[in-house]
Amino acid sequence: MQNNNGDERSSEVDLLELLKVLWVQKWLVFWVAFSFAFVAALYAYITTPVYEAKYYISPPSLNDIANLNYGRTRESGLGSFTVVDVYKVFLSNLQSEDLRQSFFRKYYSPELKLSDGDKLPGNIYDEFSRSLNIAPVGKELNERWSVSIQGENPEKITEWASLYVSYAGQRAEREVVNSAIKEAAVLARNMQLEITSLQESGKKVREDATNQLKEALAVAKASGIENSVTFTGESSSKLAGNMSGDFAYMRGSKALEAELKNIESRQSNDSFIKGLRELQAKYSFYKGLEASEYKVSVFRQDGLVAQPTAPVKPKKILIILLGLLAGIFVGCVVVLMRSFLKKHNANGI
Structure with missing residues (x-):
């Protein structure tokens, strides 16, 4: 018990001694922390700001796909297209890697003026892919989605966000319309075969x-x-x-x-x-x-795509705060190391 009490007193003395050392050299800790915070602030304000444009998407309405279901009744043998069916086709195109690569080649890459020393197209595509984010808004996968693009030019990324969604919509519309046309074409071909068969039979009769x-x-x-x-x-x-x-x-x-x-x-x-x-x-x-000519919409734009005015990167306050905390930590380490070395040299003498 006496040994335990002695250890506790020793720990308290060591802690008080450390705090005393830090207090005595508090200005050194302050200047180190200030230096780190200054460098962090300089980095935060020199770094090129990055903006983010968001485009919100909702499922189409029944009126948007009504033209697609023309003539599709139970008697015709053709199934009707539902809002969920059409929206799934759009979402599939929206998230496809093929669309991402096609958009990069058609819209994104031509905007970049590359010289011989610039990054390779593969690296540029990786950066573009990381800057593009497609995600559901909420837990329901068949409801609202958002497409966001980050970049240094707020006007350009706003344009790209709209272009990307429109591009996906065009591809999805073609896919849905082609599906409707091919389905009707197959049934028409079947009817033609039956007609030809009956006419041949009639000729023999x-x-x-x-x-x-x-x-x-x-x-x-x-x-x-x-x-x-x-x-x-x-x-x-x-x-x-x-x-x-x-x-x-x-x-x-x-x-x-x-x-x-x-x-x-x-x-x-x-x-x-x-x-x-x-x-x-x-x-x-x-x-x-x-x-027939089908005029359909496979999605609806939910709100306007506003041009961003405030950057999302760098987060200046957070960077400065982290720099300050890192400076305080390094300052404390420097003070304690100096104190340790000073004691070590004194004991050696």
Whole structure:
């Protein structure tokens, strides 16, 4: 117990001695801290300020995508585009690396006047990529997003922020519209295949009917039957209704010749093909959708993009404060080291 009390008193004496040493040489600590703070302030005010422009984005409204859903009903076989579907396509384009690289080559890089000693394009792209930040505003990923760009020229970064979002919007619009057009084109091509198949089938049916009539006409002429055979009696209606196929010759050569002439002079079989007109109507409908001009908006701008007036870097007050704290720490270390060396030399003597 006595040893513990002795250790506590020794610690208190050492701490008081250290504080006394620091107090005696407080001006040295002050000047070191002041020097550090001065250098930090000089750095903060000499460093080129960096500004940040922000562009806020919201999902499109139903009216913005209404033109895209023209003709897309349950009966048409085409699914409707929802706001969430369209907005997801836009967000996917907005965050894609391909868009970032394309924007860098098309807009960002031409603005830089590079000389032989300047940084390589790869390094410049890395700096551009770090200066561009795309993030959701809040926890909902399908709601508001922001695009921010940092740079030394506030006017230029404001322009770039708007350009970047517009560029992503154009690409997303093309993707959505092309998807709608291709979907209609696939259905139109399917309809065309069905129409062609029915027309080919109708052509063969016509050829078969022609051959059957020719055979029936030959039999009628050989049998000397010019006019249609008339039946009497109880079974007359049944027999009269069976003048087709093998019994077609009973209609007489005159009727058969007239029917054969009519079939051979027919310009098109379309009117006699069941279900063809309905398919042709669907085909025309899908081709109309394929050729339509779609005017859609895949996002909405949420507020104006104001040109920044205050820089986000460097944070001058924070830099000066950190410089001051570092100076105080270094000053204290210098004072204590001097005191230690002084004691060491005195003990050596």
